[in-house]
Amino acid sequence: xxxxxxxxxxxxxxxxxxxxxxxxxxxxxxxxxxxxxxxxxxxxxxxxxxxxxxxxxxxxxxxxxxxxxxxxxxxxxxxxxxxxxxxxxxxxxxxxxxxxxxxxxxxxxxxxxxxxxxxxxxxxxxxxxxxxxxxxxxxxxxxxxxxxxxxxxxxxxxxxxxxxxxxxxxxxxxxxxxxxxxxxxxxxxxxxxxxxxxxxxxxxxxxxxxxxxxxxxxxxxxxxxxxxxxxxxxxxxx
Numbered sequence: 574x575x576x577x578x579x580x581x582x583x584x585x586x587x588x589x590x591x592x593x594x595x596x597x598x599x600x601x602x603x604x605x606x607x608x609x610x611x612x613x614x615x616x617x618x619x620x621x622x623x624x625x626x627x628x629x630x631x632x633x634x635x636x637x638x639x640x641x642x643x644x645x646x647x648x649x650x651x652x653x654x655x656x657x658x659x660x661x662x663x664x665x666x667x668x669x670x671x672x673x674x675x676x677x678x679x680x681x682x683x684x685x686x687x688x689x690x691x692x693x694x695x696x697x698x699x700x701x702x703x704x705x706x707x708x709x710x711x712x713x714x715x716x717x718x719x720x721x722x723x724x725x726x727x728x729x730x731x732x733x734x735x736x737x738x739x740x741x742x743x744x745x746x747x748x749x750x751x752x753x754x755x756x757x758x759x760x761x762x763x764x765x766x767x768x769x770x771x772x773x774x775x776x777x778x779x780x781x782x783x784x785x786x787x788x789x790x791x792x793x794x795x796x797x798x799x800x801x802x803x804x805x806x807x808x809x810x811x
Contacts, residue, residue: 588746589715589731596713600704601734606716611729622720622727626655630710630738638708638737639691641683650677654693654739673739694737710737 590605597603610616618627628651635647642650654672657665673693681689695708704711712735720727734742 584731584746587749592732592744592746593713593715596734600702601711601713604712604714606714606718608716611716611718617714617717622718623722625719625740626651627712627735627738630712630735632738634708634710634737635691635693638693638695639679641681641689642679642691643682646679650679650691653677673741693739711735712738 593603593605604617606616612622614620614622614624618629620628631654632647632651635650636642636644654669657668659665659668676690676692678688678690680687698707698709713732714735715732716729717733718727718729730743731746732744733740734744
């Protein structure tokens, strides 16, 4: 086994798998893709590796949260969610953040309301989360391969967290055996952004890097998995 393979095995055993197990324990659906499975988009509920949003999950969530929507309206909103007016990564993230938090509006054929507010996420889960009684879907996928359009390259984040099919958090796991795992994780997350480029970047709400020691550094919120199986970071009660 090469040194790279040994580091990857350690990363998976001591960080990635425990992190996924903890997510499962608190109510997330988890999907751990093997080295062979990650190359087939159907294994991660997609039709193409270039898709970042899980369209089927997002469309189902729109109809579940807004039962007055028609199928055609849901299809249009799925397309709109994947289109951004700005080619700048930061501006695109702000645009998508506003869509997620403020929602969209659409014509309500049942009531005749022209600009009827509609939700993308049910935020009542923030205060009263019950995995058995929620309108949201929570899915964590490890080894989520993404093909970069136009340049024939790809990235494979260690863990991506989806709420209603939207990739809200990207987590990079690092082996406790390397010298500076948190620094290495941040560097890799930055390389992901550089490789995708501003024109092709898909926005996400947060990025994070975690190691087995409990260290974590995130841009929008901090999360880490420590050896005892608990989260630590800036927002420990969420």
